[in-house]
Each structure stands twice: as C-alpha cells, then as structure tokens.
Amino acid sequence: MAEREVSVLIGGKAGDGISSAGQIIAHLLAQTGYRVHMYFDYPSLIKGGHNFAIIRAAEEGIGAVREQVDFILALNQETVNLHRHRLRERGVVIYDASTVKLAEGIGIPVKNILAAEEAPPVMGNSAIIGGFVRAAGLNWDASSGVLKKSMPKGTEKNLRVARRAYEASEERQQVPGTGKPVLPVLTGNEAISVGLVEADLEIYLSYPMSPTSNILHFLAGYADELRIRVIQPESEIAVILTALGCSYAGSRAVIGTSGGGFCLMTEALSLAGIAELPILVILGQRTGPSTGLATYSAQSDLHFALHAGQGEFPRLIIAPGDAGEARYWSRTGLDLAWKYQIPAIILSDRLICEGLYSVEPETGIRYAAGPVMADPAIHPYLRYAPADYGISPLRFPPAKGEIVRVNSHVHDTDGITTEDPLVTKEMADKRMKKMDRLALEIEGINSINTGGVTDAVIALLCWGSSKGVCEELGKKKGLRVIQPVVLWPFAEKAFAHAMDGVEQFYAVETNESGQLATLVSRFGYRPSGKILKYDGRPFMVEELEAELKKVIS
Amino acid sequence: MAEREVSVLIGGKAGDGISSAGQIIAHLLAQTGYRVHMYFDYPSLIKGGHNFAIIRAAEEGIGAVREQVDFILALNQETVNLHRHRLRERGVVIYDASTVKLAEGIGIPVKNILAAEEAPPVMGNSAIIGGFVRAAGLNWDASSGVLKKSMPKGTEKNLRVARRAYEASEERQQVPGTGKPVLPVLTGNEAISVGLVEADLEIYLSYPMSPTSNILHFLAGYADELRIRVIQPESEIAVILTALGCSYAGSRAVIGTSGGGFCLMTEALSLAGIAELPILVILGQRTGPSTGLATYSAQSDLHFALHAGQGEFPRLIIAPGDAGEARYWSRTGLDLAWKYQIPAIILSDRLICEGLYSVEPETGIRYAAGPVMADPAIHPYLRYAPADYGISPLRFPPAKGEIVRVNSHVHDTDGITTEDPLVTKEMADKRMKKMDRLALEIEGINSINTGGVTDAVIALLCWGSSKGVCEELGKKKGLRVIQPVVLWPFAEKAFAHAMDGVEQFYAVETNESGQLATLVSRFGYRPSGKILKYDGRPFMVEELEAELKKVIS
Amino acid sequence: MTGDELISAAKNTWCPGCGNFAIQHALKDVLISMENEGFPLENIVIVTGIGQHGKIFDFMNLNGFYSLHGRTIPVATGIRLANPDLKVICLTGDGDSYAEGLDHLIFGAKRNLDVTVLVHDNRVYGLTTGQYTPTSPYGYRGRSTPGGVKEYPFNPLELMLSSGASFIARGYTHKRDQLKRLIREALVHKGFSFIDILQICATYNDMSRYYDARIFDWDETEAGDYNTAYGKAREWDYNNDARIGLGVMYRHTAPLFEDNYPVPERLSSAQKLAWVRKIMDERA
C-alpha cells in the first residue's frame, strides 16, 4: 500500500510477554509518525505455547498485517523455525543468541546481558527490543522515552538491558520517520472503553470471557478515577439481569461478553425488548461453535445477534471496523440504546478487541446525550404511554406519587399485564414504531462506509475486522469497498446508494457462510462470490490479494 | 369449505373444564365421521378467567376454525356476552339456565340436575354436553360411548347428568353423520409424543413451559408402559446438557421447551453442533417477546431457531403444520438428528401443540432408523474420523480398548483440542459436508408441501399452524398453497419447483415481520405482500378471507 | 395511602383459598404501617419472578419489575446499585428461586445484598399446573410425576444459613399476623433478609392440615446464634414429619454488598475529557 511501510514479527513462549513487547514496538514505530496495526496470535494458555505478534507500520492508516515481514524478533528457536519463511529479502532476524541457533541475522547475547544487569528472564524481551531499535535505525532517545512510558515497573533496569542490547546490535534497515503527527495507539477494547466513558457509562458488568475480558480489566483499573463501578457477577445471566435492574432505576449499565456468554443473555435480551429497557452489550466474536478456539477470531455471530431472544423486538447492531470506529460507535450505541430504550449490541471480534490501531485522538461530538424524560407534572405517569415514534418518556423510581412498572409480559400503558388481543397488537406496533424511527435515523448517519476506489464497478463487501484488509486492497486494486457499520436496522437506502453503479461484488468475511452476504440477499443483493476464511486467523494482505486474483481478472 | 360442517363454541370460567369438554365435543363429532379441529383459548391462570374452545367439524381435514359458529355452549353469562355475535343465523345457544339469562336458545337447568344427581359443580359441563347431543340430533348411544371413554372418573354419574340434560334439551339443528371412517383425534403435543415413541425415544427431559408441558405430562403418564424415562431437571440448561450426556453415552434423549427456555439452551446447542451430538428439541412457540402471552401463539422464533448458538454448524429445523405432520416429522426429526449427529428442532407453536386434529391412524414407515455405527474391529476408534458425507461412525463408551472423546473446542479426529488453523478449517468443512448431504436428502423427501389449487398462479406461502387456514382458503379461492415443512436446510430446488409458474405470492404468518418471507428472500423470492397477525390468536377463516379480498381481486 | 389504594384495579386471578392472598395482604398491611410512620412508598420496588407468585406485580400499586422466571435477585442487585434509596422486595416462588434461579439466591445471601426475599413456597409449580419443585415432599404426585416424585426435597433454610443470609425466617400463610411481623422485621433488617413462606396452593398442593398439625413458634431469643439457628433449620427437613418451627430463625449484622459500591458523584464532562486526553497522551 503506502510506499513506506515496515512489518515486524516478534515471537516467543506464552509468558514471555510477547503481547507487551509487541505493543512497545508498535509504539516505537508510532512515535516516528507511522500509523500502526498489530495482530497478536496466542493459544489459550498461560505459559509455554507459541505466541507471536505482527506489527505493521505505514504512512496511511492500516487495519491488516502482511505475511511477509521485514524484521523477525525471536525470543526462541520455535519463532525462527515457524516464521523464517516470512522474511522478506533483505529482512533481518534479531534473536536471542543464548537460545537460538542461526547463521545470519543479529544475535543478541541476552543471557549475558541479563546476567550483567542481574535482570530476571522476563526482561529478555527488553533486550530484543533494544536490538531492534538499533537494527531499525531508530533514535535511541525517542525510543527510550517510549520504553520508559511502557514499563512503569523496573524501568531503569529494563532501560539498561535494552541499551546494552542496542549496543550489541547494528543498524541494518533504516526505518525512516514519516514526519506525520504522532497518533495514539489503542486496542479495540481500550477504544470501546473510552467510547463508553464518553457516553456516560456508570456501571460496567462482565463475567470474564475472551476477547472482551480486557474491557473489564481496563475499566476496573480506572474505576476510582472515573467514578464508575465495575462489577463481576456470578454468571452472564446475572450480568445482564443486574444491568437491566440498573436501567430500570436509571443507571447506564454496559455489559461485555463473547458468544457463549451471550447465549445465556438471550432470554434477558428479549426481556429488554418487551420491557423497553435500554442496554448495551459488547459482544466480542471468537471462533466457534461452542468453546471453539477461545483466543482466535471469527465473524460468525451476526445472524445470532440479529435474532437472539424469542419474539420480535427492535434492536440495534453495530459492527465497528477498527479501534477508531469502535470508540465512536460504542459511544453512539450507548446513547442510541437510551434514546430508543432498546437493546443494542456492539458486534466486535477478537481481531478488533485485541488488535492495536492508531486512532485520531479527537473526542468528537456526542451523537445524542440524554434519553426522553417525562414531564414530572403529568399525572399519572404511564411507563408505556403512547408517544412520538413510540418512545414513551422515562421516569425512574422513586417518582413521588407515581408508580413505575416494567413487565416481561404483554402489558398495557401502565405496565400491567394484559392478554387482550388489541393491546397486544398495539404494543407490538408501538415497539416497531421505534424501530422504524431508528431506521430512519440510521439512514441519516454514516452507517455504511464506502472506501477503496469509490466509483469502481467492482466492490468488496465487508464488515468489522475484515474492513482493514479490504480497504487496503480496494485502494491498491481499484475496487470499491462497502462496509456497513450499522448492521441493524439495515440502512437499505444508504446501502443502495453505496452500491450505485456496482456491477459485481464479493463478500469478504471470516466465517463459513458469508453472513453479511446472506443479510444483504434479503434486500435483493446477490454477491458474485464470497471470499471466506474460517480458521480463526485474519486475512493477511497477500492472502486476500491472491484470492482476489482468482475471481477478479 | 366442505358442504357439511359444523362449529361449536363452548365457554366458561378457568377451572370449569372447558378444555376437556371441548375435547369431548370434538370426539362426539369425530364419532359420526367428521374431521375435526379445536382451538382452545385461555389466559394464563388456573381458575376464574374466561376460557373458550371452538370445535369445528367438516367432511374434509381442516386445521382452522371460523369466527361464526352453529352452537354456543355457555357455562356462564360471560360466554354469551362475549360470543353471541358469532352465532350464525339459526344457530343455537345451549346454556346453563341456573346462571345465564337469555331469552332464546335451550336453557339446561344445570343446578337442578346436579342436585338431583348429587353431582359436584364440575359436572356442569357434562350437563351442557348432554344438552348439545340432543340439540345436534346426535345418537345417544354412540355419544354415551364417547362420554364413557372420555370420563374415566365418575363415569356413571357424569352419564346420568348428561342424560338428564339430554332429556331436558330438544333437537334443533341436526348434524348428520358423514359416513366416513372415524379417525382418531389428537392434540399436536400427543402427536409429537407418539412420533417420538415411534422413533425409539428413550429419555424425555423437560422443564415445564407452555405450550410443550403437556408432552411432559403425557409421556410421564405412559413412562412405565413405554419403558421410557421422563425427567424434570432443575432448569433448561440442565435439561439440554443432561440430554447431551445421554447422546454421548448412546441414549436417544429428546427435550421440550418454549422460547424463554430455549434461550437458555442455545449455548449447549452450539456445543451439540461442534461435538456432533445428536439432540432433538421440541420448541413450542408462543407470543413473545419474553414472557409475552404465555398461553397464546406466534410463529416468531424461526430466525432465532435458525441461528441460535454462537458460530456456524449444521442443524435441522422442521415446522409441522398439523398433528399428523407433527407425528411424522417428530419421528423423522429424531431419526435424522441421529443419522447426521446434529441438533434438530421441531418448531411447533401453541396452536399446533394444544390444538386438536383428526389424524390418520396408520403408523407409516420409519424414515431412517439407526445411526452410523463404527466397526468395532477398527482400532483406534476416532470419534471424528473423516468419513463419507462427514458422518463419523459412532461408538458409545465403554468401548473396550478404545477411547471416546467429545469436545466443545475445535478438536482433531480423536477429539483432542487443537488450535491448528488447518484442522480448524477441515473440521468446519467436515461439519458442513454433513449439512450439504442433509440438504440433498431433504430435497428428496416431501419437505415442501404444495396444496390448495396446485397449478394456480397466485400462491399463499405459509408454515406451521398457518397451514390449515391457507389450505382451506386456497381450495376455496383457487390459490396455490406452498408450505415448507423443513425450513432448514432449505430445499431450494423443491421450493423452486413448488413456485414454478407462480406470479404472485403472499406470506401468511402469525408474526410481525413475515419470518418465512424473509427466509425465502435469501433465495431471491420476494412476496407481493404479507398478511400478518400478531395478537396471539390464530387466523380465523373469515378473517384471512377478508384480508385476501383486500390484496387479491 | 390506604390499604385499598395499595391494591391495584387489576383483576385478581388467584384461585379461591390460595395462600398468595395472605402474602399480598400481609405485605400491604406492613407497607401501610410503614408509610404511616413516614416511609415513602414510592421508595419501594417489588421485583417478581414468573409463577403464580409473580402476579402480585399486577395486583399491587407499587413500583415493580416483573422479571423472568428465576431472576429476581440479579434485577434487585441492579436496582440497589443504581439507587440504594430504593427498598427492594423480591417476591418469588419455590420453582423460581430454588430451581431455575438458585445460584442467584445463594449469591444474594453470600454478598449480603440489602434486599428482602419472600419465597411463596407452595412446594409446587403452580402456574404451569402442578409439577414438583425442589421443596416438594418425596412422593408428590404432580403432572410430571404421576407415580410420585422420587427425589427428596432440600432444606432452603439450611442452604440459606450456609450461604450467608443475615436474616432467615419461616412464615405460613395461615398465620397472617405472624407473617406480617416477619415481613416487617425483614424489611427493617439491613442486609439479605429471607423468608420461606409456607404458602398453601389450594389447587395443586393443599398442605393446610399437614402444616396446621405441626407448626409451632420458635423461641426467637437466641436468633443471633448461628449454632442455635442451625439446629432449628435442621429440625424439619421439608420431608420428615417433625414439628415445623415458624418465626425468625437467624438474624445478625454483616457488611452490605452495596456499601462496597456506593453511588459516586459523576465526573463532569470536562473531567471526562481530561481523562480521555490523558489516555490518548499515554498511548501516543
């Protein structure tokens, strides 16, 4: 894509701190004005297995990594064995000379360095990073600033280790600065968290589950500072019902989970639907079915999210395509859930949740802040009173002289159970009015992104994490890229507009059936083909390129 | 429809035994060679509220009732007040003269009769029935035979009460016999139960929930006789996981629930998908969302059933349209679940589950009996060995010298967890091969019913309980009726064949969005219109007729 | 408010003779007296499960959340987190809280969540027309167990005691005055207050005569002692024909769950913005 770019792979055993080392490398590159993206690959275990991260930096924003890399940073032999074939011509391997056998590349005498500094083995990755800084011709002072920031514990010792390795290394492939402003680098989970805070999150509830656990951890770490409450209940069922209790009494609660936990939430999702309780669910997809691959990715819960819970009720489903979108749409999703008093789902996936992305720091403008509140002067308060667009104004208990009732049964305007056929129909219509209104609103905001070469007649259709790779190849190969961000209500008109002039389109998704392709087929769009991957891993740039060559001449 | 037909409405308070009285009336009419259908309408409470049943009898099989009735049997004043307008010209009201005030009709002095026989109040409905027998000109001897069969408790007293009422009544509208053979009359729940028994059900598990609780009750009643085990665990989660434990060890377990309980089963459904454990779920739809109307109907869980559970895996979804189909397809569904080692769902609804239908008594031929078993001579046994159509042969523990492993994670052929991308893809492909094969098989059996006037160019598209009313009006109005019974895998070819020559079609469903219409739109079929009802009640014949008039000239 | 005003206009659909009436009216009386003493009733929220018991939601003029089968406690937890000024009463059934939602009940007790839980323990699934529950006596013939259930019941009082409930009592719908007192004490108690109410189900499980012959009032003077409470809990195991004690079985003081999560004053928009900037700076 962009002329100047660099890819770095770092690998080692689980427990070696590959993820944090990868993050530091991403920051080192971001520091010199690159836009970065990191993919972290690890099995579901705490120590021992093979972990690796690929950090890619380029002048323009990117959301995909390449198979080929310029640097391999090997903390162990396995990394070299597994990834050596990825090395580009003139690429460099920087390795721990005390454990890795290799003829070429730069061997760092990690063991000796650690011994000299009396540093623990876990600081081995600081040594490799130091070696990389030199090999990539990065400025030591700027780099050591990044190291300092990234290693609040044992900072000085880490720096000394890195410095020694820096000196033992040699410059090989200079990675020049871009001269662009430095952008912050966030994981999708962090970006989601920031978006929620911006939209007045009050209570975050979650039962740990990959890939959203880090939202729980991140927010728990800032809970006091942010004056929010972060709670881990006994199960996902408890999570969502506690959150609905919060909604009823007026607190903005958000919950996070993955597919398995989401299953357990579906009954209460339907409750939120009929009781008109706002709730936002962060649903991080991973490879299924069932426990599947706990730490790998997939985009295979779109239709489940669309239809989870018995009966029909309005819902909002948003699938951001990178960290910046994750932040913006988490914020907007929470606001819209409250505006329309509906369940909303941020349908993320493992690649976005745990991937690193450069993001614009600006905070943007809140889409819609408060919910529609009732005039306290009007008596009696009726929780489900008929109202514009079906949105009954809210009051929260205690409301002096009033009664606030919410009900999982079909109910009348006061929330009292009824089995009357007319009221049943009226209330269903009231709920669907909200949906219609929301659909209208969604048409008006940028819910369908168009990118690549926007007037091309061949298009790639993608969503969520498959955006990055499509965007890049779209530009490169002259293809239009269409990425619906809001998946439900589906902005039919905006989509038609985005498709205007398209003669052929290909769905690019990490699932087995092409779930977005199926969704658009409801509206009469049939893809010319589907490019699908379902082994838990992301599309690498070269890989999609090769697939595209097969279908597009 | 048929020339000769009669409709009877019986109403009273909850606790008056309206359901059993309705059943007796259905049997009385069936006895004279009619095909019958009963709709029972009751709120979710045990005593007091208004209950009524409409029994319709005709010469040809029917699956819908009319608004207009020929007889009203009123156990209380409310029944008269609420339903009088339904009475056809020359219709007759037979009422309890001790509580109901009415100028015309036939008043039965129920109180006096009960007093004379020292019978308890609950026998009041025997009196009303006796009155009806006379009014409808039914033969006393044949009728008393039905009464005897239907009332195993207090038979003699009931008969005396009925006889006194019979004598106090008078013949008004003779309901002539049809001369046709007498068919058995079953509820959908009973028919499902029979089908399961025919397919070698061994263990039935359910946490009570309307509208499938009566399967639990029916089977529990025959458990000893049938040598099956019927178990009520602590929750729906326990229900399905216990059933999967049974599958693993080789016992055919079936489970029943409704939407709310099904929500709680979705996580394990996905487990069944990846672990390739056969399981059949009877899912009785009712009015949602959430608790909704617990005792009323809907067809609003089709897409939920299609996509429930995280990830993608093969599944079979069947929606029978009446009791006969319920029996046949429950049997076939259980066999196919085992043949393909997949989760299967009988997607029924409240109208079918608790409605009465005349059914053919023949038992038919088993579709496919046993699952594919492994040759015990082959060592080592590999639970997920590659095999024809992806169906790995089964063994159940204990298997001497072998190990039988099932796993919710992505696994290798031996069931051991793997995170390897190639194996991940291969195993997904293996599962999808089963789906493809099943789809082929489904194309070959009568999975799409075509009825009405089968060469008409205007069609009604329906499923499940909306079949009955469509079938009837299709014949009457010269419309083709297309009813997919197997909804997934969708028999695209058979559907195309059924649609051959259709110029316009209308979806008739009891839900808000037209869920089957949405499903067929995936395959490029767009309905000319949708006729939807979502107040929990069935389409009455007149009602759909009126709706059809609006859209079809 | 008068007692009549506390009862809603919704048509009552419990069977004649149902013990739920006693619970409803006891609750009503207690609340009216609390109101007379200055407690504002708009601060009460009832959370109900699904079952006959749950219908009380419709029958009372109180704030309410008609929840799912088995899920009163987590809903109550959320309400208490959002606003600890609200007094939350969970009205739940034995199927609801002892089968479908047992884990939540135990966690409510473990955390000493400050709510009152009234279990309408009719020892049967009433609304679904009479199947056995975890407290049905051995041999109960319900529609799913026509030959008699072959499981023994568990003992909810003992379970609650070992789970950490800080107020445990047993009431009976035929002892209306005592029930009122128990409900009142439960409401006054700070912490997880639990009453297992032996509720007559006139239609599917009328144990009136059985209970009437066995009940007696516990001596409550030692209610603070765990071992004494344990002894009381084990006298009658919901199956044997022992005497059935009624009254407060256990009461003690423990830290409240909510006190660990006080409602904080919210950050201003400017403070939030400052935090976001800080994060962005740290990550740049």
Added chain:
Amino acid sequence: MTGDELISAAKNTWCPGCGNFAIQHALKDVLISMENEGFPLENIVIVTGIGQHGKIFDFMNLNGFYSLHGRTIPVATGIRLANPDLKVICLTGDGDSYAEGLDHLIFGAKRNLDVTVLVHDNRVYGLTTGQYTPTSPYGYRGRSTPGGVKEYPFNPLELMLSSGASFIARGYTHKRDQLKRLIREALVHKGFSFIDILQICATYNDMSRYYDARIFDWDETEAGDYNTAYGKAREWDYNNDARIGLGVMYRHTAPLFEDNYPVPERLSSAQKLAWVRKIMDERA
C-alpha cells in the same frame, strides 16, 4: 495400562508449578491401581468444565466429555442415566462449579447422583488470567479487582453438606498421597462424592505458604456424623486464618438418583406398535 499410557500425547500446557499436575497424577495413580484390581478403565468417563482444570481432558487417555463452563454435573447426569455402568468423574474448577454452575452442583448433591466431583479449587479464574471467584479470599487483587475484592468467599464444604452430598472431603495439591487416598475413596463411594481440592495456581494465586502453615489432617473416625462434619466444615471459612482440615469430612449412605431411573429393557417394535394402536383407538 501403565501410568504413562494413561497420560496422553497431547502437549501439556499448564504452568510449571501448577497444582493441576498433582491432581492429574493422583488421578492417574488411583485409576491404575483400580485397573490392576480389575476395574476396566474403559468404564471411566471424565467430564470437564472450561478452565485450566478442563485441560486435563486432553492430557488423559480416558473417555471424556469436554463440556461447557459450569456444566459438568448435568452432562454427568445424562451419562449416568444412559449407562450406569459408566463411572463418571467431573473435573471442574471453582469458577466453573461455584460460580457459573453452582445450581447444578447443589442439585447433584441433593439427588445423590452417583458421580465423583473433583473441584480444582485454585480460588481464581486461571484460564481467563486471574479474576476472583466465589472462594477467593477477601481482598484478593485480580485483574477485575485491582483494589482487592470486597466480597467474602463462601464455604463450599458447608454448602455441600447442607445440599445433601453424601461424601465430602478436602484435599490439597501439596499432599499428593492423601489426595490419592481421597480420590480413591471418593470413587469407591456410592453416591455424590465431592472433594474440594485446594489447588495451587502458581501464576495467579500461589497460596502454598499460607496453606502449608495451616493444614492438618482431620480425625476421620466420626466422618459419619453430620454434626461433627458440620463443625469441621465451619472451622475454616475460606477467609479467616483458622487451621485448615484435610481429609474426609463426611460420608454416609443414601439412595442414589440413578436407582430411581434404572435403564429399562426396551419395548420391541411390535409392543410399540401395539401401544400406538391403543392410543389411536382410545382417541377415536
């Protein structure tokens, strides 16, 4: 089979020093000795939850069902219903059985299901990288509670006792021989046998020194007495600094769940047909 053969070829991925190794090897040794005494190992099925503990599924050459998080017990119930010749061992975690799946554990005990439940109680969610569980000590600093958890743990032994478990023991991964004996006795016991195994999590919750300083062996002579057991259960509440008893805490004999549902001989096709005809006749 030799012990080595019982360990599978799958790569072990537990951390060095993890207590799970002790459980795995204790189980292996017990099973080998049982096999030597004539018990066919193909009659064993292990059912695992999701967590570090669950990985034992891959590491053993045994029939197995790698289930969902929290759901070992219902799966075990199904296996026992299908074939009571199979001996089922549930290998589960504290998050698995005490949080997500607590209700099943209690119902397993209540019903006296004849399975053995080994809880790898490391008092932390290991696999999800260190969050508190229902048995984590007050103040535990995990990733979701960086300021220290503010809930008190519950006491699983006391809960199991009040739920009706018929065999209750506590083991410790540093006491390998005792652990073997306990597992063996649990397997021999007819009925619901439960061992809470204090398992060292070397990475997130290494309580070795704490335990080593406090453990002692229970006198097991009175293991049949409920009150004695109750006293033992309450000595240490998983939070206070009391002595920590190890060994069999309770053991008694009670009717088995499975015995209520013996596997019947199946009806022949002809018998089934006759039944169907009968139903059809009755309904005609």
